[in-house]
Amino acid sequence: MAFFEQEIHDAPSTFLSKYVFSFDHKVIAKQFLWYGIAFLGIGGMMALLIRWTLAFPGEPFPVLGQILFPDTNGVVPPDTYAMLFTLHGTIMIFYAITPILIGAFGNYCIPLMIGARDMVFPTLNMLSFWLALVSAILLLASLFTPLGGAAGGWTSYPTLSTLIGSAGVGQTLWCLALFVLGVSSTMGAVNYIATIITLRAPGMGYFDMPLTVWGLWLTAVLNAIFLPVLGAGLLLLTFDRVFGTTFFLAGAAATSGSGDPVLFQHVFWIFGHPEVYILILPAWGIVSDLLSFFARKPAFGARSTALSMTAITILSTVVYGHHMYSGQMSPLLTQSFMMLTMTISIPSAVFFANWLGTIWKGALRFDTPMLFALGVVFVFGLGGLTGLYLATVSTDLYLHDTYFVVGHFHYTMAASVLLGGFAGTYFWFPKMFGRMMNETLGKWHFWISMIGLNGIFMGMMIIGHAGMHRRIYNPFVYEFLQNLIPLNMFITYSAILMGSAQIIFVYNFIHSMYKGPVATQNPWNVGTLEWTIPSPAPHYNFAEIPVVKCGPHEFGNPNLKGKDFQYQTEELVKA
Amino acid sequence: MAQVQSTNIMTAKEGDKVISSVGMIVTLVSFGMLFLTLMMAFALYRFTAPVWPPAGMTRPDLLLPTLSTLMIFLSSFFYVKFEKNTSTGVVDKKNLTLTLVLGLAFMTSQFLFWSHLKSQGIFVSSGVFASIIYAFTWIHAAHIVVGLALLVWLFGALNSGDKLAAVKVSSVGKFWHFLGIVWLIMFVTIFVL
Numbered sequence: 001m002a003f004f005e006q007e008i009h010d011a012p013s014t015f016l017s018k019y020v021f022s023f024d025h026k027v028i029a030k031q032f033l034w035y036g037i038a039f040l041g042i043g044g045m046m047a048l049l050i051r052w053t054l055a056f057p058g059e060p061f062p063v064l065g066q067i068l069f070p071d072t073n074g075v076v077p078p079d080t081y082a083m084l085f086t087l088h089g090t091i092m093i094f095y096a097i098t099p100i101l102i103g104a105f106g107n108y109c110i111p112l113m114i115g116a117r118d119m120v121f122p123t124l125n126m127l128s129f130w131l132a133l134v135s136a137i138l139l140l141a142s143l144f145t146p147l148g149g150a151a152g153g154w155t156s157y158p159t160l161s162t163l164i165g166s167a168g169v170g171q172t173l174w175c176l177a178l179f180v181l182g183v184s185s186t187m188g189a190v191n192y193i194a195t196i197i198t199l200r201a202p203g204m205g206y207f208d209m210p211l212t213v214w215g216l217w218l219t220a221v222l223n224a225i226f227l228p229v230l231g232a233g234l235l236l237l238t239f240d241r242v243f244g245t246t247f248f249l250a251g252a253a254a255t256s257g258s259g260d261p262v263l264f265q266h267v268f269w270i271f272g273h274p275e276v277y278i279l280i281l282p283a284w285g286i287v288s289d290l291l292s293f294f295a296r297k298p299a300f301g302a303r304s305t306a307l308s309m310t311a312i313t314i315l316s317t318v319v320y321g322h323h324m325y326s327g328q329m330s331p332l333l334t335q336s337f338m339m340l341t342m343t344i345s346i347p348s349a350v351f352f353a354n355w356l357g358t359i360w361k362g363a364l365r366f367d368t369p370m371l372f373a374l375g376v377v378f379v380f381g382l383g384g385l386t387g388l389y390l391a392t393v394s395t396d397l398y399l400h401d402t403y404f405v406v407g408h409f410h411y412t413m414a415a416s417v418l419l420g421g422f423a424g425t426y427f428w429f430p431k432m433f434g435r436m437m438n439e440t441l442g443k444w445h446f447w448i449s450m451i452g453l454n455g456i457f458m459g460m461m462i463i464g465h466a467g468m469h470r471r472i473y474n475p476f477v478y479e480f481l482q483n484l485i486p487l488n489m490f491i492t493y494s495a496i497l498m499g500s501a502q503i504i505f506v507y508n509f510i511h512s513m514y515k516g517p518v519a520t521q522n523p524w525n526v527g528t529l530e531w532t533i534p535s536p537a538p539h540y541n542f543a544e545i546p547v548v549k550c551g552p553h554e555f556g557n558p559n560l561k562g563k564d565f566q567y568q569t570e571e572l573v574k575a
Numbered sequence: 576m577a578q579v580q581s582t583n584i585m586t587a588k589e590g591d592k593v594i595s596s597v598g599m600i601v602t603l604v605s606f607g608m609l610f611l612t613l614m615m616a617f618a619l620y621r622f623t624a625p626v627w628p629p630a631g632m633t634r635p636d637l638l639l640p641t642l643s644t645l646m647i648f649l650s651s652f653f654y655v656k657f658e659k660n661t662s663t664g665v666v667d668k669k670n671l672t673l674t675l676v677l678g679l680a681f682m683t684s685q686f687l688f689w690s691h692l693k694s695q696g697i698f699v700s701s702g703v704f705a706s707i708i709y710a711f712t713w714i715h716a717a718h719i720v721v722g723l724a725l726l727v728w729l730f731g732a733l734n735s736g737d738k739l740a741a742v743k744v745s746s747v748g749k750f751w752h753f754l755g756i757v758w759l760i761m762f763v764t765i766f767v768l
Contacts, residue, residue: 191598
């Protein structure tokens with residue numbers, strides 16, 4: 001489409017314009033990365049508090065417990081427990097994964113990979129980050145209100161989230177924080193969509209874009225369409241809480257007229273199911289690219305991978321009902337939603353087979369990014385397959401709201417997305433900071449994380465299948481669950497193991513930023529556009545806008561002499 | 576590095592038209608989904624209630640909402656004229672002023688409508704129909720306020736002889752007409768039907 005060239009701006013000279021109020025997409029990407037990593041730490045600590053409570057009910061949390069809960073001698077109190085799982089979900093989804101995968105990699109990769117000098121709307125981009133920061137302040141402020149933060153679950157169903165279920169200002173601040181974050185993400189989405197449509201380098205058709213950009217683009221489309229749906233729901237919920245409207249009040253809760261609490265569930269999941277794909281699509285894109293890059297083979301069926309991701313994007317909008325099977329939905333509807341949900345398996349199987357086809361007979365290089373990408377293939381396979389039991393009405397009625405669900409969505413949303421994010425971090429770190437990360441520490445980080453997270457989430461699926469419900473403060477007051485105490489302890493030890501692996505990552509990240517070996521222009525020998533410019537990328541990205549002549553995955557061409565890859569700016573070598 | 580090749584300015588101007596319309600269309604899809612969700616909520620309440628309006632509420636008087644509809648329709652009409660003149664290079668502040676005045680008249684009519692409801696004893700907490708009327712008109716009015724601010728901002732763009740004025744006028748126009756359409760849909764479904 002219409003192509004035009006952005007001007008080269010002067011390099012920012014002051015500290016503020018360079019690092020704080022920067023219009024540069026690369027700086028904004030790093031800001032989002034730090035933001036996300038900080039919240040990953042907070043959300044992870046909350047997860048450890050939850051796990052400790054489930055494995056050792058009634059025992060004080062070591063060290064931190066005495067500081068956080070002096071009234072109970074270090075034991076997590078029940079109301080705090082509800083707040084912890086609510087905010088753990090909220091923070092991990094909206095404040096950790098979204099900023100890292102979409103904010104950081106979206107901002108960093110899109111302009112560099114399509115050969116642009118910046119996003120089309122740099123001011124909007126900066127505003128998007130600062131609104132995200134406002135939202136974070138609102139959310140963290142809710143922790144310091146008299147009754148604490150939101151405690152109605154990350155889904156915040158009424159009546160748990162209306163004034164009846166949670167009094168106090170915490171839940172209201174939660175609603176406002178998410179609304180502001182939604183506005184911020186929508187700004188980002190508008191920017192990404194417009195950038196990819198209008199700023200692709202000359203010669204770059206949609207199928208010449210790396211699959212990372214495809215994933216981020218589809219994510220942006222879903223964000224632009226479905227975040228406002230959540231926004232509308234949150235506005236109505238806020239009105240219910242602040243102004244006394246009766247949208248979600250029914251029965252004795254409403255003084256007059258009648259609202260409908262179930263409406264919020266519909267609105268939430270119309271947004272919520274696409275949100276699942278919003279989180280996973282960038283990781284799919286990154287993994288699809290990395291598998292090809294490190295198998296030194298063209299991505300198997302790259303076009304069909306892109307098209308099946310598009311098909312999933314479309315299908316994801318019509319399956320939300322599978323979250324509500326146990327909500328007295330008519331059997332006709334549950335069957336329809338089951339059929340539609342199962343249909344998603346077809347495009348998923350297509351690109352999964354493409355992943356396997358890509359590494360089949362490849363000359364695999366097991367660098368850290370590749371290990372993480374292969375890790376995603378494994379955990380996403382498991383997460384996807386266990387989803388089938390939850391899509392099927394008959395099994396879901398038994399498994400609904402158990403730890404099986406928790407295990408399933410952590411395999412897909414936490415494990416896959418997190419590993420995908422780490423893969424991207426290790427891969428693009430040289431381009432971001434001009435230095436390499438330590439490979440040995442990276443491999444330790446991978447293996448310990450991998451063992452830890454499989455221990456956690458596999459264990460969760462087992463205890464879920466055994467009947468342990470989620471969101472219960474002390475499940476062992478029920479006699480039939482008391483046999484599960486050792487398994488819960490195993491999960492908690494796995495969680496501690498995984499948490500400690502992240503210390504290696506943080507050390508590696510910060511140490512490599514200053515002391516790592518200086519990166520060459522193209523340390524991974526990859527042909528996409530971001531590797532045609534120096535590391536770290538200069539503020540204008542491309543001195544001369546590149547002209548694209550071949551696809552992003554041209555590896556192992558037998559006609560090539562002396563190297564096994566070619567840049568996208570080079571004419572495809574033919575015999 | 577600050578040198579700008581002269582050829583780029585030509586293409587950049589062409590490009591600004593494309594990016595601003597792509598950006599604005601995506602933005603309006605987002606706003607559209609916000610209002611669509613609200614309309615979905617309304618439809619659900621409407622079709623599941625045994626009697627409508629529920630809770631013994633009477634329908635609000637149609638006079639003021641009809642007046643609002645007229646105002647916003649006329650303001651869009653004058654904006655179309657203004658946009659047409661701008662695209663031919665004429666600085667047409669008269670029609671822009673008319674749009675702004677009619678937009679303010681729309682807001683006045685909405686305020687009068689809210690105080691009329693209040694005088695009849697219909698408050699925001701008087702059942703779900705009252706909640707819908709108040710909340711939806713509030714959300715729409717909040718967007719109108721943004722639209723009015725953008726109209727004022729256009730005066731500045733026209734005064735400074737901005738090269739991008741035509742692009743800005745067309746983007747703000749899309750937003751303003753969109754709000755008119757949303758109001759028309761809300762008027763027909765919530766007040767008339």
